[in-house]
Amino acid sequence: MESQRSFLIIGLALVSFLLWQQWQKEYGPQPVQQVQTEQAEQVSQGVPSFDDAQSEDVPTGDSMPAAKPMASASNANRIIEVKTDGLDLRIDLLGGDVITADLLKFPVTQGSEEPYSLLRSGNGLYVAQSGLIGANGPDASSSGRPVYRTESNFYEMTGDTLEVPLVWKNDQGLTVTKTFIFKKDHYEVAVNYTVQNNSGAVANVQQYAQLKQVIDAEDDGNMFMPTYRGAAYSTEDDRYQKYTFDDIEDDKLRETTKAGWAGMLEHYFVSAWVPPQDQVNTIYSRNISNQYAVIGVLMPAAAINSGETKTLSSTLYMGPKDQEKLVQIARGLDLTVDYGILWWISQPLFSLLTFLHSLVNNWGVAIILITIVVKGAMYWLTKKQYESMARMRNLAPKMQQLKDRFGDDRQKMSQSMMELYKKEKVNPMGGCLPLVLQMPIFLALYWVLMESVELRHADFALWITDLSVKDPYFVLPILTGASMYLLQKLQPTTITDPMQQKIMQFMPVAMSVFFLWFPAGLVLYWLVSNIITLVQAKMIYASMEKRGIK
Template sequence: MESQRSFLLIGLALVSFLLWQQWQKDYGPQPVKQVQSEQSAQMQDDGVPSADVGADVQDMPNNSGDIPGMEPVVQKNQNRMVHVQTDALNIQIDLRGGDVVSANLQDFPVTQGSEETYSMLRQQGGLYIAQSGLIGRNGPDSNSQGRPRYATEQNEYVLEGGTLEVPLVWQSKEGIRVVKTFVFEKGSHTVKVNYSVTNNTGNAISFQQFGQFKQTTEVPDGGNMFMPTYRGAAYGTEDDQYTKYTFDDIEDKNLKKTTPAGWVGMLEHYFVSAWVPPTQKTNELYSKLSANQYAIIGFKGEPVTVNAGDSTTISADLYVGPKDQETLANLARGLDLTVDYGILWWISQSLFSLLKFLHSVVGNWGVAIILITVLVKGVMYPLTKKQYESMARLRNLAPKMQQLKERFGDDRQKMSQAMMELYKKEKVNPMGGCLPLILQMPIFLALYWVLLESVELRHADFALWITDLSVKDPFFVLPVLTGASMWLLQKLQPTTVTDPMQQKIMQFMPVAMSVFFLWFPAGLVLYWLVSNIITLIQAKLIYASMEKRGLKTK
């Protein structure tokens, strides 16, 4: 019991520190940063990979007025933009380079009930775009005159059937013809980017495809100390399925890894954008810092040679959407790990599967959270029972422990020996109350990350005033009830603490935890509240059973 109190004291200290840290972040003095304007930075560097096959990622040359890096990022000319709309995506493609410069998720509103859809890729409010093309000796994106200007038959495309193809065409004076086709499918957030290259020159040509994300580094991470979420880059290789690569990492060192298959991406809380190159090819994953303001992560494929008169087709997948584990797992090995459950992912994935099954039965994510909490607490009941019985036996030894203190005084060695003999005689394990608690913690932490990371809970309705389980309780009812349940648990567990200061700290703990839970998503607080209520019921049953066996509980 005393060790459990110690854990609570440590938790209170941690909460206090985190509160102070968050206050400093929100209201403390902020460092002054000298940031280039988005337009001027873009004029200096377009961030496209080197034209030299196999060379490091470098800046494109900027000695020509036709180079995209010499033009503003924000382009008002709609004739340069192709608008594509499906049931899942609302996309704009810049004909200069064929980059996706805007992508909104049609089935994900910004806020619950809002008509404004969630923006993944964009030019305004912090640059975040998906660039792609062909580089190398004869690649159009390596042309000294800048990136290619594609042509298309129309500027508006709408998906009406099951599949929509948007072809962009470019042809050089020498006779190299490139058709860059974006393929959309109904209900899918995956866009296949195909390149059909025809060599009408008299010589063999060579090139390699690339795909990359370019994003402003000065963006909020989207989380806070109470709900830590990652925002930044990531990649996967054959050896390391999922590795975070933060903006700071990109600033410090350029990524350069060669791997079969692989993927690169940019992550937000519930969403991810990812380039997935051909899985049967060997690809180079890279990163760079562009114009001291833009983080870039991307891939370069194998060099491709096309003989005179021949043609070839290569492709890559662009995913822009939610962190749907099943979809991501089918798209690339390790991409589903962007739903970051941490080191306990193997437990979390099992719990998530169970949560999805319960939701399929009851049709309500809040009820599914209640049911999974009941099931988990039920499975762990034997450990809980052992924990409470061990604590009760330790409390019953309190008078004898006091006698030992009076007998041996400050002689710690003799005191320790006497205590061990007493534990052995009474058949009490002093760690018996802690061990079950330690064994339970991985499961509770794994479930915590499931509720924190799962996009399925975003805008998920529960009941009454809880209309979105992914945001905090608007009326703070659940945090208050959680604090009250903790207070009842304290009353149910008599303490042997006699120091007045420690007693006051323990009494304040439920209040501190209620404040702590104010920022938690309602789904997480619901989980803790139900867990506390079940613990109260289990404790009552355990104490009643011990009283019947003649074991004192108070």
């Protein structure tokens, strides 16, 4: 009894602590933003800016630079805009970096005209950088990164494809054309470097591509709904590996592998550099003064003979975590939809959810249907669990007699209990085993509902217009708490201590408060699951009564 009481008190204390933490985040005092300091540090910390060549941004390649200093570009003409059907980009001609990427089909909030900014400049800096280093690479110049030239400062897609060429030349006869190739209905962008060597000597270059992000940017998760924001990469041996900002601060990643990719993750979105998958690449990370985290890919060095032209390529993905499309781009990239260790269960459940959605065209109804399907498939386990619990409760008086009879003689007590279980044909683990088998499936479905971008801003019915955010009127959490209370009443308990009984009665209330911050889609899932469990329990108990099991 004492251990049960302690467990309940610890559980209640944990819920209270999580509530306090969330309240502090939402309503507590916020730290003062040192905007001027951050802006002043942008130059010194290697952040792309209008006033600095940010040599710290460039990784060390196989050899050091030999190119002459580049001419500077005026700030007014350095940024070009590229607009497609799904992307609105800003590209800095200093280095040819993508410094902002707005996802036009994904508003910040439902109904908003402001698109979600995946890549961004300013205090929350998050950019995609790439270039050529090596002995003759333009990004390896001692004066900083190259300034490209382009024919226009605005490009807009009018057909199925759009090419944006950026050109750089030096006095030695080396010409580099960095071309961004966009396709309609695609979030992956081909980035090609066409190097024309008329220098009279062999030109040695090496392509790199990296993502850089400020480390202390605000996360969109919380204690109740943890989501991952950080880096990730893939190798030939490990399809998907997280690499947190703390990992980047503590250690430099350097993995040589065939294929692979490097990316930065947010809740529903991902950016990733994917090198050619038929070559050996190096995945690396860097930390810039504990302010900015970098993860990237260093591709093989290339030697270009005089009079020769060679094209080096890579792919930049900037968009939603669309599993169907990500799996086609690179091996393991679809695992950025992070279902955790249960991904092998979650992925089939997600396929079932999308199939149900194709039938009803409503994600809320699809959630209800998949919950019915899963609970129906698990009915036989639920039945075994309830019957085993009932048999154990019926043995409670005989168990108490054994305790009174043998007292502190644990050996005789254990022997007598085993004999009693054998005589009554009761498995003491019968109530736990079905629950153990069910939990991975329900946890996998939980992660499907939390991670799938398809549910972002998905409408259901009535006041639930967005299944990815909390219920605005908290109706679903209250109903979920009520269903938990009814389940508690329906299931007899062996707890006799009045204090523990009161704590158990309070748990549905505590859980209702816990669910207040959950996305409506998840709460809908729990509510429907509880309702189905209530119906199944009534059916099971009725069947047991007919068979003489009280």
